[in-house]
Amino acid sequence: MQLIKTLNLRYHINSGFSIFKVYAPYDEANQVLNIALNLLAGGTCLDHLEIRRIDEAHLNALGA
DSSP states (O other): OHHHHHTTHHHHHHHHOOOOSOOSSOOHHHHHHHHHHHHHTTOOSTTHHHHHHTOHHHHHHHTO
16 A cells, blocks of 8 residues: 555556546546455455455555
């Protein structure tokens, strides 16, 4: 998360492409970083996103 903030990665992802027409409450960076962080946490498929979404330790590490 520190590297994401230091590199201003959210801005670069959002300025690189546009998928959503409305930005409420999520943007492109949320989707991309969600998948990337799932992989870093050991997830091997999209189903593991749901496991991360309810994992209190994971959410605390993200500051959610």
